[in-house]
Amino acid sequence: MKKLFELKNWHVKFKTPDGMVNALDDISISVNKGECHGIVGESGSGKSQMMLSAFGLLASNGSTTGTALFDDLPIEPQKLLGQRVGFIFQDPLTSLTPHLTIGQQMVEALRRYQSLSIADARKICIGLLDRCRISDSSRRIDQYPHELSGGMRQRVMIAQALTSKPDMLIADEPTTALDVTVQAQVLSLLKELQKERSMALVFITHDMGVVAGMADTITVLRKGKIIEQAPVEAIFRAPKHEYTKLLISARKSPVSNEVTAIERKPCLIAKNINVKFSIKKNWREKLWLRAVDGVDVNIAHGECLAVIGESGCGKSTLARSLIGLQSKVAGDISLDKEDVNTLTVRDRCLALQIVFQDPFASLDPRMTIGDAITEPLQILKPLLNDHQRRQILLSIIDEVGVAKAWLNRYPHELSGGQSQRVGIARALIVNPKLLICDEAISALDTTTALQIIDLLQRLKQDRALSMMFITHDLGAAFHIGDRVMVLYLGRIVEEGRAGAVLKNPCHPYTKTLLTASPVSDPEAMRARAAVHLVDDVPSPLDTRSAMRFLKSRMIDNPTADQYRPVMLKAGDDHAYAEFDASAAL
Amino acid sequence: MIAFIIRRLIFMVPTLFVVIAVTFMLMHAAPGGPFDREQQLTPEAEAELNIHYGLNKPLVSQFTQYLGGVLHGDFGPSFRYKEYSVRDLIGQGLPVSAQLGIQALMLALIFGISIGLYAGYNRNKFSDSIIMGFAMIGIAVPNFVVAPMLALVFAVWLHWLPVSGLDAPGAMILPTISLVLPQIAAVARLTRGSVIEVLQQNYIRTARAKAMPTHVILLRHALKPSLMPIVSYLGPAAANLLTGSVVIEVIFGLPGIGRYFVQGALNRDYTLVLGVIIVYATLLIVLNLLADLIYSWLDPRLRMS
Numbered sequence: 001m002k003k004l005f006e007l008k009n010w011h012v013k014f015k016t017p018d019g020m021v022n023a024l025d026d027i028s029i030s031v032n033k034g035e036c037h038g039i040v041g042e043s044g045s046g047k048s049q050m051m052l053s054a055f056g057l058l059a060s061n062g063s064t065t066g067t068a069l070f071d072d073l074p075i076e077p078q079k080l081l082g083q084r085v086g087f088i089f090q091d092p093l094t095s096l097t098p099h100l101t102i103g104q105q106m107v108e109a110l111r112r113y114q115s116l117s118i119a120d121a122r123k124i125c126i127g128l129l130d131r132c133r134i135s136d137s138s139r140r141i142d143q144y145p146h147e148l149s150g151g152m153r154q155r156v157m158i159a160q161a162l163t164s165k166p167d168m169l170i171a172d173e174p175t176t177a178l179d180v181t182v183q184a185q186v187l188s189l190l191k192e193l194q195k196e197r198s199m200a201l202v203f204i205t206h207d208m209g210v211v212a213g214m215a216d217t218i219t220v221l222r223k224g225k226i227i228e229q230a231p232v233e234a235i236f237r238a239p240k241h242e243y244t245k246l247l248i249s250a251r252k253s254p255v256s257n258e259v260t261a262i263e264r265k266p267c268l269i270a271k272n273i274n275v276k277f278s279i280k281k282n283w284r285e286k287l288w289l290r291a292v293d294g295v296d297v298n299i300a301h302g303e304c305l306a307v308i309g310e311s312g313c314g315k316s317t318l319a320r321s322l323i324g325l326q327s328k329v330a331g332d333i334s335l336d337k338e339d340v341n342t343l344t345v346r347d348r349c350l351a352l353q354i355v356f357q358d359p360f361a362s363l364d365p366r367m368t369i370g371d372a373i374t375e376p377l378q379i380l381k382p383l384l385n386d387h388q389r390r391q392i393l394l395s396i397i398d399e400v401g402v403a404k405a406w407l408n409r410y411p412h413e414l415s416g417g418q419s420q421r422v423g424i425a426r427a428l429i430v431n432p433k434l435l436i437c438d439e440a441i442s443a444l445d446t447t448t449a450l451q452i453i454d455l456l457q458r459l460k461q462d463r464a465l466s467m468m469f470i471t472h473d474l475g476a477a478f479h480i481g482d483r484v485m486v487l488y489l490g491r492i493v494e495e496g497r498a499g500a501v502l503k504n505p506c507h508p509y510t511k512t513l514l515t516a517s518p519v520s521d522p523e524a525m526r527a528r529a530a531v532h533l534v535d536d537v538p539s540p541l542d543t544r545s546a547m548r549f550l551k552s553r554m555i556d557n558p559t560a561d562q563y564r565p566v567m568l569k570a571g572d573d574h575a576y577a578e579f580d581a582s583a584a585l
Numbered sequence: 586m587i588a589f590i591i592r593r594l595i596f597m598v599p600t601l602f603v604v605i606a607v608t609f610m611l612m613h614a615a616p617g618g619p620f621d622r623e624q625q626l627t628p629e630a631e632a633e634l635n636i637h638y639g640l641n642k643p644l645v646s647q648f649t650q651y652l653g654g655v656l657h658g659d660f661g662p663s664f665r666y667k668e669y670s671v672r673d674l675i676g677q678g679l680p681v682s683a684q685l686g687i688q689a690l691m692l693a694l695i696f697g698i699s700i701g702l703y704a705g706y707n708r709n710k711f712s713d714s715i716i717m718g719f720a721m722i723g724i725a726v727p728n729f730v731v732a733p734m735l736a737l738v739f740a741v742w743l744h745w746l747p748v749s750g751l752d753a754p755g756a757m758i759l760p761t762i763s764l765v766l767p768q769i770a771a772v773a774r775l776t777r778g779s780v781i782e783v784l785q786q787n788y789i790r791t792a793r794a795k796a797m798p799t800h801v802i803l804l805r806h807a808l809k810p811s812l813m814p815i816v817s818y819l820g821p822a823a824a825n826l827l828t829g830s831v832v833i834e835v836i837f838g839l840p841g842i843g844r845y846f847v848q849g850a851l852n853r854d855y856t857l858v859l860g861v862i863i864v865y866a867t868l869l870i871v872l873n874l875l876a877d878l879i880y881s882w883l884d885p886r887l888r889m890s
Contacts, residue, residue, distance in 0.1 A: 052790075055794070057790060057793055057794060059785075077796075081793075081794055082795045082796030082797075083796070086794075087791070087794035089791060094786065094787040095787040095790070095791045096791065097791070097792065098810065098884060098885065098886060099809045099810065099883065099885055100806070108801070109795040109797075112795065112796060112797065113796075144885040144886070146885070146886045160795070
């Protein structure tokens, strides 16, 4: 095979107010024609900068040294970009110009190097959108990026990159912002396009599972240095570096630690939780979005319920309803057999605590870490004196692994993992009966997320803590959850003991999630059937979309009250929602 | 969209009502009256004048009477310029002020945005520093300093342009320049800031990755989103131009409505001040509505379905 792209002894430096920062240090990689090269690393590893710098797209304070070759010639970005090299980026919403239509953006790229009339260019673009499975492409081409769903936007990005008929496509975390089912679609599209056009593909990601089925060769980067580079089979079969092993272990196939059934003493019981949001259709009419639609939650003492769902399934709204942060919640919630509505706000806060997704945004930037952790005590247990508070603080930070030295620092001085530990300490300092973790690991790097999961698991055992662990990451959910609950458009589609659900998933949505989530196993990933879906998650505003798995009972009226699927028993503590035999996602 | 405009126009009514009511009360709360002169009037004569202009009635009935007049387009008689009604005075002065204001606003936008775009693209380079230095001076030096200096240089010394009045050709040039300089500086600074921010956006990186030439990136991808803060500034800018023109019109002796505002307030010419206030308030409300419409043109995400 012939080499297409090569970096030799490549260095990237940034001039910052703190002096020169080495972003990449002595990097050498090569990509062959038609090959897929996976570049794996966490945030700050320099993985994106590598390809941006090679093609002159570095920020103005960056500088490079070393050799960058394309087709054995030194790279001249203006001769390659838009002609032989295409880029797609992580966040398709911010990476497409918001005030230009899809068509305008694609046509300008196409006409940059080809003399075409606008009408001809449009035709080619519609063809490319069709190829990227954008349904109704001749209408979509005149829409703005914000009018499309996340998955569709990413497929538009791909179509736009294809306008240049690239020999090499560089995909920078192309699926990170997407739901697992959508991710699976985009991955299978990229794979097909790569084969069909015998394109080289450089796939940059933090997720070993995602590249497992795509890449021929993998380069693992850490802190600007290559720590391992090998063919995909070799790297998964026999990773040499500890760090590579860690990255791989983060995406092993979900396993659940089967626990022997113990007697369940109910901690939190919520019945028929409903949360509706009104959305103005026009000045007179309102549409109702049922964010949470008749959900029952049942968590026993010392048990962890993992709530799994994709964006828009209502999982965060559910968490907020339980904790009392959501207004207009219908349904009964009881804690230790006491109706939460009879509790004072203080008692409710003492009993229920939450850890939020974004550790930085959830801490007051003007408060020291120590103050942030003890603030709940000051408000909820005002009778404690300073000495007692200090004692509690010291014991809790010891337990969750917050260093004493951090207490006088401010949130921006901590890393994501450290801030999340602070978030956990803040929640646990009042010794709550139930801890809700709302996507508490989603914003973290792979290795940090693993550490936080370990921490939560240890806390759960040591404290016999009841937990509700909300996530879109199946691996984490089955790893930590004793029981799991799968939400889809505000409703439960499957629920039960983690082991039972994993072994015998009954609902088609659960099955799809399980087959769509990436695992660190190249063979298994390659063997997966291509996901040929055109549609994304349907609009929760349309009551018909809730009947996606039970079309036979659907009333075809967007505002009508639909039939409610009943929960069927699949076994002891394992139930799933009714669905049509032919239903699939 | 049309429903939105109509709704906003309807909301204008209560806003204007509040503006009129507050100004009316404040004017009457200020000590003194329209007939206080150096030469003291006899109490009888003053009482007669008060009766003639209805100032002897209770304040509330004066107010309702005035409002009734406004609804018919009658802004009452001027207390000071006895031979004119307020409507006549504004009718004469407004075209001059409007010409001055619109010219200044257009120039401020055209020059301010171009300069800001250039400076933002050449951020932290020498040319950028020079431009921003001048912009700082432009903002810091008040126009009642700039205006006499310009008049001194270009009118008195060089005799290129008239010192004051509206009759000679080019009479509008110096007033417009002195009015617009600080505005150009302000718009340029705002534009520069937002251009710098927009150029760091992901979609600019995408455009660069598509090998789009610089002028396409700047004008097609970066310009529209960079204008958002300028549009927000449009309302305050118009207000600055209005209040600025009050000073400028007095300095250059232009027969606009700005000087009526100043003189009217000093003379307690209640109706004249109220009339000018109504004009200004309406203008500001309409401009703010315009700003909202421009927002949705700039950013399709704000367009109402």
